[in-house]
Every structure is written in C-alpha cells, then in structure tokens.
Amino acid sequence: KKTVRLILGDQLNSNHSWFKTVDDSVTYVMMEIRTETDYASHHIQKVVGIFSAMRSFSKELELNKHNIIYINLVDENNLQSFENNIKNLILKHNFTHFEYQLPDEFRVDEALKNLSKVITISSSIADSEHFFTTRNELEHFFEGKKTFVMENFYRMLRKKHTVLMEGNQPLTGKWNYDSDNRKKLPKNHKPTPPLVFNNNVSEVLDEISKTDIKTIGNIDAVNFVWPINREQSLQLLDFFLVECLPLFGSYQDAMFPNEWSLYHSRLSFSMNLKMISPKEVIDKAIKEWESRPNEIEYNQLEGFVRQIIGWREYMRGIYWLKMPEYASMNFFNNQEKLPDWFWTGNTKMNCLKDTINQSLNYAYAHHIQRLMITGNFALLAGIHPDELDAWYLGIYIDAIEWVEITNTRGMSQFADGGIVGTKPYVSSASYIDKMSHYCGSCYYKKAIKTGEKACPFNSLYWNFYDKNEEKLGKNPRIGMMYNVWRKMQPEVQVALLEQADYYLKNINNL
Template identity: 40%
Template sequence: MKSIPRRNILLILGDQLDHDSAAFDGFDPALDSVLMVESFEESTHVWSHKVRSALFLSAMRHFAESLKSRGWPVEYRSLDVEGDKTLGQGLQQAIDKHQPQRIIGVEPGDLRVRAQIEQTVKDSGAKITLEWREDRHFLCSLPHFNQWAGQSASLRMEFFYRRMRKQYRVLMEDCGEKPLGGKFNFDAENRKGFGRKGPQQLPVPLVFESDSITQDVLALVEEKFTKHPGDLARFNWPVTREQALTALDDFIAHRLPLFGLHQDAMWTGMDFGWHALLSSSLNLKLLNPLEVVMAAQNAYRERDLDLASVEGFIRQVLGWREFMRGVYFLDMPELKKANHFGHTNALPKWYWTGETKMNCMRQSLKQTLANGYSHHIQRLMITGMFGVTAQIEPQQLCDWYLAVYVDAVEWVELPNTAGMALFANGGRFTSKPYVASGAYVKRMSNYCDGCAYSPEARLGPDACPITTLYWNFLDRHEEDMSSNPRTALMIKNLQRMTDQDRLALRKQAAEMLSDLDVL
C-alpha cells in the first residue's frame, strides 16, 4: 500500500452527515482528508432491516459526493469494493495508508462504535492522537444536560422541556417567561381516536425518486443482506439534505395543521397519517433540530395553526429528543443491561415476520417490515407494551428496535425502548409502566375488527393476549403499582376480581406465556 501522508483524518460516521459538523473546523484540503467507511458489522451486529441499511448507505454516499464536489479529498470505503467487516478495519487501512498525526471525529451516538474506534487507534501501533469533538447538532450539550440532571429532584422530561422552551424562546410570550396558551404541554388534547368512520382525507406522502446512487445501494443491500428482514420495494426516505428540506416543507404545509389531533390513533392501512416522517433525517443530521422547531413555530404564527398540534410536535424535537440523548450518555452502560422486572422470555419469532393471530401486532409489524417505520404509539403501546406484559427479555427487544427502524441510532433507540416502552430501568425517567388492555387498542384503532381474539375477553379460547397479559401483569406487580398514584386505579379494578377469577387468569396467562410463538 502506497503511503500518502496526511496531517489529519476526519472520520465521518453514517449518522453524522452534517456540513456544519465540528469535525470540519480547521479542515485544510491540502493537508487533511475525510474518511467514510461502510462496514458489514453495522448491518449485522443487529439483524438490520434492509431499508435501514439502504438509507444509511445511500445517505452516506450522497454526502461523500457533496464533499467531493467541494474539491475535498474523500476516501470512501464501500462494501462492494473494500468490503470492510468492521469500521475499525477500514480505519486501520486508512491509518496505514496516510500515517496521520490525528484522527478527528465527532462524539459517536453509539458507545459501541466509540469503543471500537478508540481501540483501533490504540492498537494501530502509530503515534496518533484521537480527538473527539462535541456534536453541535444538538441543542443541549451533554455537560449542560448533566448539570441540569444533577440539580433536578427528579429526571423528568417535562421539566427539562420547559427549560429548553425558555432558553430558545419557543412558543413563549412576555419576554420568554410565559408559555403561549397558558401552559407548556397540550398532550391531553392530542389523544383522539378516529371513531368508526376512520381517518378522513389522509394526506398523500411525498415520493422521492431513486437516483443512480440509491439504485446501486438498493441492489447492493439486496445482494449482501438477502436474508435480512424487510422489503426494499417501498423505499422512500430522504437521502440528501435537499430532500430532507423538501420533506420538512411538505410536513409543515400539509400535515402539521392536524398533526396533534390524531397523533396517537392507528388504523389498518394507514402507514403514515399526519406524522412528520422527519426523525430519520434528523438522526442522520441532514436536518438541524432548531431549523425544524423554528419552521413549526413560524407556521403557527403566520398561519394561525392549532397550538396543541404545533406544541405537540415541537415537544418531540426540542424536548423528548434532546432529553433521550442526555439520558443515554448519563445512564450508560447500566441502561443497556437494565431488567427491572427480571424478564427472560425470548422474542417471539413473529416479530420478524408479522405472522401472528393478534391483528394489532400483525398490522404494526407488517407496516414496520414494509417501511422500516411505525409511529410512536405503535412502538410504545403495541410492540413495546406486549414486550412488557409478555415478559420478554429487554435486551432482545431493544436489539429488535435498533434493527428494524430507519431512525434507530442507539442514543435515541435505547432509552426510548428500555426506559420508556419496557420500564426496564424501573422508572428512572418515567412515572409508570405503559401497559393497557385490549380496550385501549380498540379505542385507538380498528385493529380489533376481525381479530382472532376478543379485546374484552381475558379468559377462554378467544381471550385477547393483550388483555390477559395486562391483567396478569397487574396481578404480579400489585403491591408496587398500588402505591403509585398513576397506576393505583388499575389495581383497584384488579382487586374487584374474585380469588377464583385470579386463579383462572394466572392459568390462562401461564399457558400463553409458555409458547408466545403460537399467539
């Protein structure tokens, strides 16, 4: 290998496609070079959805081309040419080739990746400095989050969100001291179902034409990851900043006005509804969170939009997203190992196929496998809630979430899954386990229509697993949940059961739990 000395190698990861990245500070194309590495491990350390792999690879290749168009030296190591098994292998090849003084990178959002990079540099045998720079994409730095968390009586997103609203003067009045509408949170107004008529006048999602780069990537993923879950036929995600900005404009114009009203509702065949579909672009860093928040606020002011819809969307970006990142770095590595309830059941095989008799699960899983996407209630109150009541080992379900969603990067996926959906960390930043019976699913969707199970039945041959396992979960954790104000009413309803009914419930649940694959 011919040595081509460079002063610095700037390592750009697949979720760091940000032209304003701190990695580029002081970059001199005459002395430095950019390194981007595709590796098999990033699609195989969890069994990644084909659409997820294709999105990352296409976006990376487009970003590399945009850097090359500036005349910058970019070494791009692709799966179909170099075929690096790991990111570390590709980095080592670049070190051997360029003999740099420094490797410069932005702090990774996955501590596994960070550890691998640090180990590679340490083992390289070269006198190299590894320099990590702060990720300026985020609106709350990690030191500031840690300072806030250390000063707070409880780790709750709502209090963090209020601070962020005041700091950035978003949806505020009276010189940034009071929230518009008299309160910070309108979540209670954003929980309506569709009723029996279902969703009306659904907005039509954008279609992004696949250029030659994306087409090559789709063929590559199909070839290299043939047995991975998912289907590439409906690949339709922004892979460039220009496309991401178009997606933002489309959401603000056509879906934000009604975003809040039915944001928790689900319906057969409704894959996207009024949801933003911007999380993948945000997490790849194709969009900046502040520009997204300001676009929504400006639309509210200019078009007199519903405040509850606008606030509900802004809360997800300015509040929850920033909060999740802070929690991830604050609580790792314990968060990854957390298993508050001691659950040990294996993930049912049908999580990878959608072939289950439970229609709510089938609809949510089939949608996920087709698009690499489902919205937050499908994740929290269908696939996640079942994971809790079916006593699935949290680490298996966390790996599944990381594998199947296009917007999944560990810093955001893990705290959402382990901490919120699965309560695996025992309520570190949530006040209760998110569990409900089939009645909730029936109220918020039409999934119960034509299902093999009856949502009202907790006993008998047509007993709904969602319902049976919900009551069984309450029965198992009665003492803890009776002392929690947010779950005490659930326990009062449980305590109306006779001892005979409870015994029958436990028997029914034990039969279901003994073989989740047949449900």
C-alpha cells in the same frame, strides 16, 4: 500537517463547521463496514438507506472540492472496522493528525477513544453540532434530584433557547397541551397520503446482496421511499409542515389499519443521520404556524416541538448519563423469548399484525404503535429486554442506539425501574380500541376476557399486575389498578390468570 477526518454514517451534517472552508491538508473518510452492518439484524431498508445517504453526502463533499476517501462495502482493501481502516489509511497516506466528531453511540465512542490512544499520531474531537444540548447537560440539570422529569427539562430548554416564549413565560401561558392531543381518527377520515421518494437504490442493494450480511424486512429498490439526502429531507419537512402539522397533535396517538404514517413527520431518519437539524425543523414549524394562524392551532405546534426539543434531547441526556449500565437493566427480571411472529407479522391479533407488517414493509411504525402495540404486548408477555432491544434496533430505519434503547428499555419496558417513565405503559384492549380501528376486524374479541377468542391483551394485562405486585404495588400511580384487581372475585382472578397462562404457553400461535 496532514489531517484525516472520520465522518460516521449518522454524521451527514453538511452545515458542520468542518466544511466551511476547503483545506487541502485535510482528507475526509467515510466507510461502509461490517462492524456497523452486523451489530444488529438491521432492516434492509435501514442499511440501504444509510449507505445511500452516505454515498450521496460524499459526492456532495467531492463536488465542493473537499478531499474524500470513500470505502465501499465490497472494496478489496476494506478492513471492515473503523479502527483497522483508519490505521491502514494513516500508514498509506502518512497522515499526521486524526479527527472525529463526538459519536452518538457508546460503543463507537469507546472504540474511537481507544483508537486515538493506540495510534501514534495526534488526535482531536469535534462536536457534531447537531443537538440543542451537550451530552452532560441533562446530568447537570438533574443534579441532586431523585427523578428525571422530562417536562422540567423541556421547559428549561424552551427558556434557554427562547422557543415559543413570551419573556419568561410560555406563549399562551400554558406549557403542556397533551390532553388536547389524544383523539381517535374519525372512521371516514381519509388521511393525506404520505410523501414518498421513488429513489432507485438497486446498485447499493446489489452490493449488499453479494455479501452474507443478515438483514430483515422487505424493500422496493426502484421506489425506495425514504429521503436519502438533505434536499429530499427538506422536501419531506415542507410536506409535513403543509399537509400534516395542522393535525399532528390531534392524531398523534391515533392508529388506523393500513395507514402507516398518518400525520407523523417521518423526519427521525433524516434527523438521526443529521441531514437536517432539530433547530431548523422547529424554526420552520414555528414559521409555518405564524404564517397560517387560522389553519394551525397552537396545540398542534406545541405537540410537535415537545417531541423534538423535549423527548429527543431528554433521551440523549439519559443515554449518556446511564450508559453502559442502562443496556443491562431488567427491572422485572423478564426472561421470555420474542414470539416468532415478531419477525413475520404472522399473528391473528390485528393490531400486532398491522404494526409488524408495516414495520417489515416500511422499516417504520409511528410512536404509539411502537409503544402501545408491540412494546405493550412484549411487556405484558414478559419478554427479555435484550430480545426486544435487538428487535427495535434492527427493524426501524431511525434506530440508532442512543434513542432506541432509552425508548425501548426505558419508556416502553420500564426495565430501568422508572428513570424515563413514572409507570409502565401497559394496557388491555380497551385503550387500543379507544385509539385505533384495529379491534373491529380482529379475530379476537376486545370485550372478552376469558374463553374462546378472548383478546390476549385483557388477561395478560391482569397477569402482569398480579405477577409484579411486589414491584409495583407501592407505586402511587398504579395503586388504583390494584384496588380493582383485589375487588375481583377469586374465581374471576383465577380464570384470568389461567387464560393468560394458556396464551403465554401458546405464544407462537396467537
């Protein structure tokens, strides 16, 4: 028996049982290919980061004496797709068995299932041994239910995996600390500067530059900031635990100009590529909290654990339950194009300028920027969810479809009509001002609703509710907003709608 095992670019899990023993009859294969670089206009840091991490992983396997074939992007005999390269290798090396790990993306899953059917050798599938849940666990959990409440799924997983439990009860008796975790950053507070890695990735960048791969964003190839192997990922985790965890929850929803990561962990890239596992991240966070009882309050820890064991697993479950239909859902029937400045940051709106510029510079924005700045604006402006998915799938270093699309179409755009969220996340300037320091230095005025320099979020907000009344009016969580809207004088309503209309017609000049 001669086995070939495929490792995808987001399966860099060195603790996988595949690697426990060295078997000379097994050959691993990894490949840098155009089907993967071209399904979105990826940020250059995303392509460089993934390739660098893949190369580093393959070297590690080699050092551990595993047989490995690594196909470089520019290799002459690279056939540029999983299917064609695998077929070619089977012929060339006379492999008799093909194995792969469950992919996390629907498209790749279909492609590999299909490949297994068309090749003449046998094949088998292994689990990726990364998540707390299986693909279908969420589906079973919510069987027969009309709604999919994240909180319930999260609580079940806390119990099932005995995370922060005291018998059958949550530690402290309380499950949810969200209400403690919504503070604005004090004006003079200087957050800890983020740990960055000064990786030299010029070689990878040069090879990509030789091709016609379309990328977006900026890169410093001699000081590449992202972790590109397990060791650096663990360093980033340690840095987070020591420096950021004590304030993680408090400032989870805070935004500050030119502060691109605040107290966030930036571990999504490492976790999504499986260089580190969610279990080890959570276990270490709990240990840290136990060892520094006077410094780390429980709400900070619970806020972090809920993101990983809660939101991350939940989104994966929704993805496998709802794909492929999910990718074409458009509840509001939004049809507009993304404004040009989403690709340049060239807008006078300070919150959007800061969020987009940092996304172009670092391939990263933290959750509330993605949700309440770019996502919020796009929903208010009626942007087509396809346009937005393409943007989010390209621009962020951690963007893999299973977690990108559920957050974008679901949580942020409500395009799924309320599977992931109970109401659309939209706001006027007042929320943005409450959570950030963007408005003070903005060209637009946060308190003005119509007329010159009126903040666009204000009129677009009411325009959104007005336009979607048929779809939202009956939602009990939104009814209050409609009461406010209906109580406004007709001339005030008209002025707001005219202002919104003007901004939408001139969207590229905002």
